Every structure is written in C-alpha cells, then in structure tokens.
C-alpha cells in the first residue's frame with residue numbers, strides 16, 4: 215500500500231500523560247511524539263514506568279492525566295479494541311501463536327481477525343485459503359518462507375518471535391508497539407529481528423521498550439529515557455547516551 219501523502223509525520227503523541235495508582239505516581243507529565251517511518255525506543259531502569267506508558271497508550275489503563283492522539287484523533291477515552299482498529303497495535307495483544315498450527319495457518323488466523331483482539335474459530339482453516347497470498351507475502355517479508363509449513367512449536371525461539379511480529383503485521387498497523395522484542399534471544403536472532411524491525415518500520419511507526427542498548431543504538435532513531443515515571447532525556451542515541459543524568463540513572467548509585 216502506498217504511503218499516504220497527507221499522512222502526518224507524528225502519528226502517535228501523548229501530552230502530559232500521567233498515571234497514579236492509589237496515590238503512587240507511576241507515570242507523570244510524559245510527552246511523546248512517535249513518527250511515521252521511525253523507530254522510537256522507550257528505555258529506563260526497572261520500574262521507570264515503561265510498561266505503564268505502553269498500557270496507557272494502548273488504553274489497557276486509563277490515564278489519570280493528559281491526552282493521547284493517534285493519527286490526528288484524540289483516543290484518550292477510546293477502548294483498546296477501537297484503538298487497535300484505528301491502527302495502534304501492541305505485539306503481545308495478538309502474539310498468541312498457536313503451537314500446533316503451521317506458520318501459514320497462524321498467519322491465516324491472524325489475517326481473519328477483525329481487530330486483532332478476537333479470534334473466530336467458526337471458520338475452517340481451509341476456508342481461509344483466500345488469505346494465502348497475503349500470508350505468503352508476510353512470510354516472505356519476514357524471511358520465514360523456508361518454515362511456511364512448519365508448526366510453530368517446532369520453530370526456534372527467535373523464529374517464534376518473528377512469527378509473532380508477522381501475526382501483528384497481519385493487521386497492517388500504523389503504529390506498532392513492541393514490548394522487549396529481543397528478550398531472551400541469542401545474538402544471531404537479535405540480529406535477524408533487528409533487521410526485520412528496521413524493515414517493517416519503513417512504512418509505519420515503531421515504538422519499542424528495549425533493554426538491549428546496543429540494539430537501541432543500532433536501529434532506533436529516537437530514544438526517550440524514563441526514570442521514576444518522568445522523562446529524563448529524549449533525542450537520538452548519541453545525545454541521550456552521553457547525557458550525564460542518563461549515565462547516572464543507569465550506572466549511578468540510585469539506579
């Protein structure tokens with residue numbers, strides 16, 4: 215699909231985003247601009263509020279303060295399924311890869327979901343044949359051609375994660391949220407998945423929480439650092455990684 219000429223460069227933004235849990239402020243005054251065609255990393259020490267920000271953006275949590283805009287629409291009061299339908303998709307929302315189904319079958323199931331949050335099993339797998347061309351496109355794009363007829367349970371850990379990303383892409387999201395996509399992977403898989411993320415970000419925005427800073431340095435265009443729920447620094451990796459406050463947050467005594 216061609217990139218729309220009038221597509222705003224900033225596709226997802228948050229202003230003054232905040233979340234309190236019973237008097238404890240987990241996220242405070244977070245401004246975020248996620249751009250089309252870019253990979254944006256959200257990093258920070260444990261408990262910094264990264265997961266809470268993801269949950270706020272996908273509407274799994276209701277913000278205590280602030281607003282969220284997706285493709286020009288205020289989604290602050292929208293429900294998770296509506297937000298997914300509008301094009302903001304988080305990987306784990308549909309990462310339920312079915313172990314006994316093949317790569318192709320998993321993608322056909324993903325492709326027939328109306329909004330990525332529900333699966334209809336009333337259709338037989340064979341009736342989904344019309345979805346094969348798009349499924350094969352995704353399989354080729356993610357380098358899974360060789361494994362098209364392999365059951366998900368027989369894939370390596372890294373390829374399983376690639377299949378998860380493929381099932382997410384079945385929804386053609388405008389903004390893809392990835393929650394630690396490299397977690398638990400070996401070096402080789404990290405390299406493969408990093409290449410895939412770079413490729414899929416060409417025609418969408420990607421926001422990812424990632425602890426592997428060499429991956430962040432390699433593929434992310436913009437980095438936002440959270441600490442104790444607030445933005446500590448934001449910018450490209452070179453700028454952020456040399457910021458003394460960021461270095462203290464990661465290596466200092468109070469991190």
Ligand SMILES: Nc1ncnc2c1ncn2[C@@H]1O[C@H](COP(=O)(O)OP(=O)(O)OP(=O)(O)O)[C@@H](O)[C@H]1O
Pocket residue numbers: 235238239240258259260261262263264265266267
């Ligand atoms: N439902 C909740 N109720 C109370 N406190 C919560 C809740 N969810 C998160 N918190 C707190 O909010 C803070 C931020 O947590 P969050 O999980 O967002 O951090 P994180 O940056 O994702 O951490 P990690 O890297 O360890 O996953 C933590 O202090 C956590 O204990």
